[in-house]
Amino acid sequence: MSIQWYPGHMHKARKQMLELLPRIDVLVEILDARVPHSSQNPVIAEACTHLPVIKLLSKDDLADPAMTQAWQTHFEQQDNTRTLAVDLRMPGKLKSLIPELVRKLAPTKAEQNRTINVLVAGIPNVGKSTFINTMAGRPAAKTGNEPAVTKAQQQINLEDGVILFDSPGMLWPKLEHNNTGFRLAATSAIKNTVIDFEDLGLYLADYLLPNYPEGLKERYGLKSLPKDSLGLISAVCQRRGGMKANEVDYYKGGEILVSDFRAARLGRITLETPEVIAQELLEVEQARALKAERDAEKEAKKALKKAGKRHT
Template sequence: MNIQWYPGHMTKALRQIKEDIRLIDMVIELADARIPDSSRNPEIKNLTNGKIHILLLNKADLAEDAVTTKWIEYYKSQGIFSLALDSRSKAKKREIAALIDKASAEKRARDLRRGIKNRPVRALIAGIPNVGKSTLINNLAGKNSAKTGNKPGVTKGKQWIHVNKTLDLLDSPGILWPKFDDESTGEALALFGAISDDVFEKQELALILYHRMTELYPGRLNDFYGIDENLDDAMVLPAIAESRRLLAAGGALDLNRAANIFLDDLRSGRLGKVSFEKPD
């Protein structure tokens, strides 16, 4: 399933980030802990080269703890400041603040040598669509400073948020990149809601999810839906629709609703914690 999505507003957003780079000291990149590799935009790394870089694996509460720990160890071995979190959790605020403080230590020492005191660190919050950037900002700022939503494209323009005397944050729209190198990247991004649901066939994506779940988490779908995990493709969605009693007009099984519910059960965590990518 070859999924590609790069609407015009992302080109504009990318151009804006290029202009804003000169205004910031640090980039705080958010990726999805369930697909850390696929959810890292290579354009962000290219644009922010030379800036302090922090990587936060968000939605870690929906990923396997042991796998996420291995990802954090991997990134730290690459010299990347990294942390796993749920951007809604108040408990992580201190850890994030400590990581920002650690990552910006050299910058603050350099400012002091230049006679610059008490200037807040200016950080750009960047990442793919629907990865939780605005939620993180609101958590750190302690107020609803940035717009949030459960679909890509909520943040449209530039927003500066003053967190405290040591930190200013610049929110940015979620952006992807012009072309995914392989089909699995587009599929992973679509599965976890980073791509608009309007640009692909949900029933086809639901079948991809079925095969990934039965391969990586055998028994999970049987436990959750009570369905056979060796079904032919044509029988998967009818089995889910029947298990949830999803009927369309006239009493036929509603396969579109079955696909929607299946994908939503994954994204919301109702299917349990999943990690579709693991560090080599």
């Protein structure tokens, strides 16, 4: 199964972002620390290559700390890129650090005491509006634990000569690797109504069994773990009310597992590593090359057929 979600308002948001870009000095790209690569929107990355970027890894409180460190090291190898891993709901270091970092990344404007315009962008539900509110110190933007809460651009003036532009969460028209769709669905970037929780539950079970066994054992009171994903979902159903007429309800079991993951009841978990992503990018490249080859063959056949017709 492949998950896709690209409603019309995201297309509109993309257009609005492109219109705003000439005024922007710094990009704050918010990524979900549980899926730091899968939550990077290639459309935003491509449009903003000319801008210095602060990658904020949000929901740090839910992610595996060792993996977050690995991802920060990975991202900081890129030019003009700083990273911070944070719980965006907590003002803590954010309130002083962000204006300071922004000024460092836009030194000319900072020296001339001119206003610095910052675009806050990212996929749905990643914490853009929460970040704006934390920085503003008041509930200036609407937030909510579901994707597509913000529908239009909004700007907030901070006292330090920095303007933050909030924007609607954006995905892109095609999620090329199936795992990207699963990871975005698991972390609530995709609307629940387009998710098949049976498939998503099995995907998550497959990943968690070898990578985070202790959290599963503890949450579901298991002395040893089942050998595969079907076995895990079955155990979840038996222990957490997912049986229907004495049969395992895999859809319900998937919903329970996903909900426990989302609330960090299985521990702090990250769903991807830089190494796994490097492998998946290769797979995407190979799939693209294969498709290009097939398309070329089809075109060649069509051309041959046309030429044949002309000669008869």
